Amino acid sequence: MQNLPINWLTEGLIDFEYKKYLLLAYLQNARSEFKQQRLYPVFSDLIMHYRNLQQVKEHKKLVYEQFPKRISRADFEKLELVYEKIVEDDETMKQIEEILQFAAPLFVNAVDAGKELYEFIEKHLEISPVGITPMYFNEGYLFLDPYYGKETQVYLYQITIFQNTYEKYRGIHTHLLKTVRRGLSLTHEGLKVQLVKENRELPNPATFAAVAKVPCPVEHSLLPIAKRSLVKYVASMAA
Structure with missing residues (x-):
């Protein structure tokens, strides 16, 4: 650029x-x-x-x-x-x-x-919860499914809240944990169960899937928009 x-x-x-x-x-x-x-x-x-x-x-x-x-x-x-x-x-x-x-x-x-x-x-990005969403959802997993291929990128996310006299703001930090092949043998729900077994520090994690319905670059478009969409989605749940 x-x-x-x-x-x-x-x-x-x-x-x-x-x-x-x-x-x-x-x-x-x-x-x-x-x-x-x-x-x-x-x-x-x-x-x-x-x-x-x-x-x-x-x-x-x-x-x-x-x-x-x-x-x-x-x-x-x-x-x-x-x-x-x-x-x-x-x-x-x-x-x-x-x-x-x-x-x-x-x-x-x-x-x-x-x-x-x-x-x-x-508009062509679908955000939805995976499994039962706990009361605390400012930290958990984000599953990102690009339009192309059959892979899911698994991110650990953390939403931070800070405010001034007039407004409350939310920021988000993500960390890529791994990329997995998805299919009939490994659904989003199955992947969440697998992550719970691997990380006992999050026994009941909030988990959301962001599924792209149109092709676009992950790093330069899909991930940044998915992060902002997740923040808006979580904010609506907290309202």
């Missing part, structure tokens, strides 16, 4: 044609990823760039919270100082404004394309 630098607006030559070239190359690569049903990491990267673009347009300011975790506070402060100097330069700011006006609708279209692909895969 071709990345667009976090500080692409202020990095290097600030020239409309140059920035246009960088942006169009990046968006062409993003479209190529989507055509291959590959959502991540390009989709989250697009959203980050779009949100930052909106902040710059509305406030002429870079916002630390819009950047991914890989940028440190120190790096951000240096970036912000550079940007503040640019804002003070009228001629350079005209170039920035021209770039922003050109880039904004292109990012909207790209993000919309990513949303459409996400919703399509999510």
Whole structure:
């Protein structure tokens, strides 16, 4: 995947044609990823760039919270100082404004394309409990069945809950335990029984199966969407 630098607006030559070239190359690569049903990491990267673009347009300011975790506070402060100097330069700011006006609708279209692909895969992903679900379901097993082949990926999952004054958030961590062949001799229910025998620390684990109804890459689309879908499913059970 071709990345667009976090500080692409202020990095290097600030020239409309140059920035246009960088942006169009990046968006062409993003479209190529989507055509291959590959959502991540390009989709989250697009959203980050779009949100930052909106902040710059509305406030002429870079916002630390819009950047991914890989940028440190120190790096951000240096970036912000550079940007503040640019804002003070009228001629350079005209170039920035021209770039922003050109880039904004292109990012909207790209993000919309990513949303459409996400919703399509999510719509064709079936989440269901395996066996009896215990009262505690923030930890357990996730069985992931890709559309192709006859294998099930077995993940140990853990959902964490954190909240602020206004909202409650849920995050999820998964760990791949193994991949098994599924079939008449090994159903999801049978696999759950097998796991209980192997791991006595989870005698009655919450277990869910996520079955893909359309083909898509596991690492770059199916697993991230399955994780988010499981979080939503568990949240609805807890409501």
